[in-house]
Amino acid sequence: MVEHAQEALFRPVRAGNAFEETVERLMQSIRLGVVAPGERLPSERDLATRLGVSRVTVREAIRSLQENHYVESRRGRYGGTFVKDSLPKSAPGKEFGDLHDVLTLRRVLETGAAETAAGRSLGPAERRGLRARLEEASTSSLAEYRRKDSRLHLAIAEATGSAALTAAVAESRMRANELLDHIPLLEPNLAHSNAQHERIIVSILDGDPAAARQAMAEHLDGTASLLRGFLV
């Protein structure tokens, strides 16, 4: 038997119970900026269907988010569950997963996504979307930066046309963001990031896969070395 491959194949089949997984997903959609502050989450019934869990479980998850002041719910028609404008800081609790593990997977997924996106012929809507996310990120405040940054990177993953790749990038970014929340975000870094973002998007829109990969690699290696410096 090939010994090491077992670690990957015989890992736990479920990350947590249905409740925890559901909380995690809703948190992701908020923390990654997919549902922005002030916006409404899909209805409980809708979420239950999409997430493949019962409405009871969705409600328990939402209750948990309410108690942590991430969302508030309003009843009646045109009611719903809305993301609060002022989001609480993330709980610093979690241990760091294996740093190497997180960064390796992120690099593979995101440089691959950039290259793949650049190799496709994008429709006008997708091109506009990418430019819009770039603009959002470059004009965002320090407070909003992590969220806008994630939206941009997710938009790049979506531009590959692969839902599985997009899901993998979202998952990987959450893990990376947990680490990034522990290091300071400084104006100079932000300006540098914006310049790199611009290069990435321009390369994708120009249809230059090699340049897109290269630009994304440099961008990620920047934050990776920041992380290694702060956390070691």
Add this chain to the structure above:
Amino acid sequence: MVEHAQEALFRPVRAGNAFEETVERLMQSIRLGVVAPGERLPSERDLATRLGVSRVTVREAIRSLQENHYVESRRGRYGGTFVKDSLPKSAPGKEFGDLHDVLTLRRVLETGAAETAAGRSLGPAERRGLRARLEEASTSSLAEYRRKDSRLHLAIAEATGSAALTAAVAESRMRANELLDHIPLLEPNLAHSNAQHERIIVSILDGDPAAARQAMAEHLDGTASLLRGFLV
């Protein structure tokens, strides 16, 4: 709200029930050749711990594999559950997932893995392991080829040192293999594959990331176009 990213984030939280997921994992370990014919699976108690499910569920999954003639169990000390020597053909049932989706993710993950592996300084054990898998694949019969091929590709993923990346590659390969099972495996393809495998491994062992990526990309694009040809 960013509309498209929702599809990734609000996908179902659990792939199936615990039983189905467990069957899937055990099947993967057999079909990908991690546990070869004649070899023993870990004990039920061990599997239950590692997979994070109850022993009852593990037993139900194993029963299912027994009924499909994948494994047989023997009681008593030095007993256990053993992979049968003659494995049944895979049930042709499953629909094709989105072809583009599968192939895109596979390309990103595996070219990234090859590049990353080539960029690391590998220990002697890892280098020997890679050579051994290459040898296995190149001398295998048509019948065993898919399994030996997967073992080689998994070994490359493991050489990145990232468990998460290895798991992602294993998952992606299973999905790709489901498709590949529907197209013929021909001697010329096999010879061609072996030559490409050699290039990939040599590039990794030589520490040439760009060459490793390039070689892997060509290798994957070969089977990808075969698939597109046969399945469209």
Add this chain to the structure above:
DNA sequence: CTCCAAAGGTATGCCTGCGAGCCATTGGCC
């Protein structure tokens, strides 16, 4: 002003999966 559609809020009963313990079988060790 009335109605009603759509959203959140609540309650009940079933079924899956889990934990824990015990039994049965086997082959090496003393």
Add this chain to the structure above:
DNA sequence: GGCCAATGGCTCGCAGGCATACCTTTGGAG
């Protein structure tokens, strides 16, 4: 030959999660 450790085989009660149905609130449509 007897012991015993490790493995598969089995059972029972409990907790988590689910489907389903119904109630309450709200604001726009008619």
